[in-house]
Amino acid sequence: MRRARRLAVSAALMLAASVPGPAAAASAVPACAALAGLRIPVPVMSLPTTGGRVTAVSVVSDPVRGQYCQVDADLFPVDPAAPAIKLRVALPRAWNHKAMMFGGGGFDGTIPDLTANVPFGPADRPVPLARGYATFASDSGHRQNPASPPSLDGSFGVNDEALRNFAAGDALKKTRDASLFLIRHAYAAMPAEVFFAGGSTGGREALVVAQRWPAAFDGVISAYPAWNNLAEILDLGYMTQILARPGAFPGPGKQTLLYDSVVDACDGQDGVRDKVVSNPGGCRFDPRTLRCPGGADTGPACLSDAQIGAVTAMSSPFRWPYRIASGETGYPGFPFLSGADMRTPFLGFGTTAPADPMPVTSGYGTQYWDQWVKYFLTRDPRHSPLEVDPRHPGRWLGRISFLSTVEDRNDADLRPFARAGGKLILLHGAADELVSPLSTSDYYERVRAVLGPRETGAFLRYYVVPGANHANFGTPAFAAGWDSLTVLERWTEAGQPPANEVVTDLSHHRTRPLCAYPGWPRYRAGDPDVAASFACARP
Template structure:
């Protein structure tokens, strides 16, 4: 097993007591000449209201910022690019956004928060192009930046720039991310507990080789022939499956509403699914091959007697944005490749685990998985249940996960949180978990998915208001539905 040690002592500065508002002590343009170790300021421009577009990610839309701010674009070391937006009238808080997938572009989901006085930042994590992981091929620096370093370095540099611009360090610092961003959040809490006072980790991708292995298991069942990537599980199968899951389990929470309040209580009887005669696929039944592929998704991946990754909860199988596109997607005009599980697993194994672009997913047998993935896990994973250093500095962390997330299993987050509770009997004094019924990956689905996580973490950090429950909402037409979600393990 290859071992390495990362030590990054960058810049030290003292925090100031919280203040209501702080204004700049120097012009924005002067930051262009700011000298920080291993940092290049590329752009420092003042804006009196601006429209910010993301040319590489049009799906993010256009962000209009109404109030004056200073925009910084910079580069750390060779290729960690970042954006920092500094409001003319600051509320003294630093708020950093996590990224999604393989990242590969500067992702700052809180640009609009500048109007509320937050200084906000995002980074591309040290590479361009996030549609696959080819950027990581035989490039250890990019691998380490993506897995362990880029968020930390961007946070330290951003706070140093704030110190120069406002002549005051941020009063409090926050990080909020989902998916890859959720894993980044956990990495920060575990390895760099001094970076943030409050952290929100949504649907976290925190054990990358294990996730890739589970995805690969699905792909081997659903796309058994790499030369013919038509999925075994069809759209009709998903409709049939979800109908039967709801028939057996929807009433368990006392409300027949198409949502399982707690899918772990669903003891699904697969024998009640209709089986096709002679393995001939039809829309009203499942072949044995299709049934085996479906069962593999709900089942944990076990290698050499050890669970690598848990199975996925029941519910939401046929919802838009659920198993299709994540697990069972056919190649189409909309989806140029097979499922996202297929894409992520093959890319992770090719470029982050084996450095072998010829890796054939269909032939992998998992028998040497632990040894083969040890190096990648050492810089990609944030799976420790020990948050004692974060707790010691009075840090607070909120985890959340949609129960019907088809991208990353809610069971993985539950198991991790249970590990925290086992490690520290007082864990709920600094860590809470919320499970959102009927919600897909980071949002979507029929469940209430809109929660103001930023306000919740600020209230916990600054007002000692621990979130025993949250109010989740969803707009349906002209009406807004709400649901009270209690902190796990309560329902």
């Protein structure tokens, strides 16, 4: 009997002993109406709450995803001043006896779309809900201000319980426990398998559940994960300081010039010129080749000395000269000089320089830093983000060190997750402009260093997709699509590990081999739009 079934049986018995269950036998059709107003008992959740209650129930008929029951619930905090966790569960009429939890993005604050696909999901396969999965997620314990840019409201950080719900991931386990309670109540059965999928913050959340609760999920899909959140935030703050210097910010035209120049210099090194830099690690580009005469800013056709200094700093490792409690010592920088897509400025530089107050037209990362300084670090909404120097934080060092213990989820010892039978698929786009793929590679290497190559390969696969950016935002060179969910199902249910995987470019109708890290696709011969024309090469 698989681990998930053993856990499901024990959980069902525990809940049956404390909560009246439906009298009918297990059914694939949810008892939707019976969930209205249902109380969620405190003992259901393994972390502190004051219980919960279903707030709304409705039946949704979707022509693509089928009919399902949507259940909304609140999980009440211990601190009366903290917001409730708002969760949602979608219960399909034709249940496949499996469940999928979705992670969020940015500062969270909204409930993810339960009818959506997994990160980098395929276009030619049904989404989890349409496959019969019961899907669930939460806002991670706070609600975003509708006036704020999406996922960029950090104001909840002034409350300690809300902060832990989000940054440490406490809301994940609370949401999982309560949602499984509702699923059991609806179907009179527990799921045979429970999976987790998320990207960016959701990717960090995917690693959080594997690290903190190794037996809670049978399989995890973690895409472009911001696992070392505090470390990355310090780098974002450093970049904010640099880009705010007079004359240092490269405008959109210069960003396009830089991107096109990098691709022109490095495209073709894999054997074919296709606007995709397949081996970013082998790409060598010197931004000084774009220097304006005399180093002054003379227009969009060149970079000034100040701008060259800025883009060089952003693509270089950032180290801080002090210790923080999480043990992190730096962030590897962003591979802007290795093929990152400058055509998505909101995620990268933005279209205007950082300032105080922070413009909504600045980059996502600089706005994230602004919110973090105001509500996580200083807890003063009037504090200027430009007045905190990540290299020399002064009186804020103690607070930064404390926050690192909450936000850096950097436990590389995944042996408990592996021993419990868990499987982990790790994905990142090589041209990600918001979360560095070099950071994910760092985490993967840490896991291998702890477990060894053989034990790591038994439960973990890591893929870097050339040309793919952050969440296929905007117009990436390669819009990645891969049926990772089916691969995960085969691995967890039949013991079939991923092999000879192929990723599709959803925008350009071409395929490439999905090469396990550190491999990358090298062109051999034949149609350059077909994966069979490539072979996975290693550095």
